[in-house]
Amino acid sequence: MTDLLPVLTDTWDHDRSWKLATYEAAGGYAGLRAALAMDPGDVVQAVKDSGLRGRGGAGFPTGMKWGFLPPPDGGPRYLVVNADESEPGTCKDIPLMMASPQHLVEGVIITSYAIGCHHAFIYVRGEVLHVYRRLLEAVREAYDAGYLGTDIQGSGFDLEVTVHAGAGAYICGEETALLDSLEGRRGQPRLKPPFPAVAGLYARPTVVNNVESIASVPGIVARGADWFAGMGTEKSQGHGLFSLSGHVVTPGQYEAPLGITLRELLDLAGGVRPGHELKFWTPGGSSTPIFTAEHLDVPLDYESVGAAGSMLGTRALQIFDDTTCVVRAVSRWTDFYAHESCGKCTPCREGTYWLKQVLHRIEAGLGEERDVDLLLDLCDNILGRAFCALGDGATSPITSSIQYFRDEYEAHLGGRGCPFDPARSTLFDDTPEAPTALAGAGGR
Known part of the structure; x- marks a missing residue:
């Protein structure tokens, strides 16, 4: 440790x-x-x-x-x-x-x-x-x-x-x-x-x-x-704040030298929630390519994370267990980037909009076999062509999730819909109910 x-x-x-x-x-x-x-x-x-x-x-x-x-x-x-x-x-x-x-x-x-x-x-x-x-x-x-x-x-x-x-x-x-x-x-x-x-x-x-x-x-x-x-690694020196959130027993901020691994951080945080296994995670926030359980021992420094195919970014470690639908998670992130695109350049303004539409229909079970490759083609037309890094970041979770979970995307196609129960991926054992006064417009 x-x-x-x-x-x-x-x-x-x-x-x-x-x-x-x-x-x-x-x-x-x-x-x-x-x-x-x-x-x-x-x-x-x-x-x-x-x-x-x-x-x-x-x-x-x-x-x-x-x-x-x-x-x-x-x-x-x-x-x-x-x-x-x-x-x-x-x-x-x-x-x-x-x-x-x-x-x-x-x-x-x-x-x-x-x-x-x-x-x-x-x-x-x-x-x-x-x-x-x-x-x-x-x-x-x-x-x-x-x-x-x-x-x-x-x-x-x-x-x-x-x-x-x-x-x-x-x-x-x-x-x-x-x-x-x-x-x-x-x-x-x-x-x-x-x-x-x-x-x-x-x-x-x-x-x-x-x-x-x-x-x-x-x-x-x-x-x-x-x-x-003297802290960290040879090229990624010093200390940093690592933010653990999601399906982890004790989420929060963990300050550690750069180069610590997710396995070590999970040990400090009590591990993935009981009864479940790690499915995928982000090393640097939602705009960085996702990692899976095979990357648990990748040192969290700029060089090692880059060599493994992602970016250290802001060290925002979002942890998702085996109850999570990767298509649903990526679709929600894409909704965010489509909403936050400033609209200045065409690749990002139009590209994120269409990424959002295609992901929505895949998740709903309305997608066609060609839609997974269509997503990759859209990402290819955004990556490196947008005015700033927002467009590039929007493509990262999509391309990396297809790389590791293409079969899960394909399982949604042909009218089959999402094989995961969204309620099971909640962070709580029971979904909290809204107070009566807030349950609906005009509620008492």
Whole structure:
């Protein structure tokens, strides 16, 4: 079993863990004090040396991304934190911001100091109002304590932080669509180049990083790059949050070094629910190709998961047991992507619509023998041809599920319908009944 070392989750079980006093009592803001005593370039180099890779899904080296900023020209440059977590199965940033928002706030300050930013933005999903309010309070506490504002801790460094509530579009998780939304426009991906590092927010040099990426920075600065690089694997270094959900005894967040396996995580989580076996799972959320029980021992790092045919993504491990119809699950994911397509490009706008239609008729038992190959053909016309990664992600669960469960798709055809009882795949022994007052319109 891999040794677990809580870093981002070290105070989650403390009383009022979200308060600044709790965070400081556990050593919080030691990283900021260390950073302010360093040259900004040395902070960037420390993050590069640590091997920290973006925790938002792509896994691009964080320090290298910071290094893409052009030399200062006297104008502003920005840091934007992508807290628009909304992909099915992904649930690591919201718990982090709820339980320990000061991890993120301290990371924002250190990162801003390193890149020469004096106004940072945290773009949080508007539906999670409780998280938005908690972040606002965390930022207020940081201002009151002298960690934000002018002349931070007597260093001469000034920083303003704005917490911005997004309007609820999945596409705004794409960094350039997020920037458009932050500027008050409709969230749609921009043509690249220019990349945000050159012309991002308000056409100025901008770094866009995920919540967990920025929250990992204080530990690197406080404890050293070697400490962080000593965890994980040779090319996927450090710790990360693994989100287990679905048919597992104890779902939740498990912080572990990269390279841990699902078998090890399931041991920690009590395994698949009693009386059932693992059927398939996602290593990085619903937009990554699915895995099966044969992948239980694949190390969960970028290289190993990629070599096995999927992507580590956001480490959203959705667990499905033998009661689940793979066609039904994939169809529900496809409904989501068809609904959330921004409509900017034809392959995604039209392709996801038709994927949804074909999957619906297969699941209903109305499909024809040619429909499975039709799905693959539609995916082939979307993959690599869409304007952004949403289209590519929509094809991943379909092509991978056909690869591993083509016989299950074919079992639905010819009027046979779904061989699985949807009620059996519920997470509960008994389906909860709605309270009388909510049972129907006008109910009493």
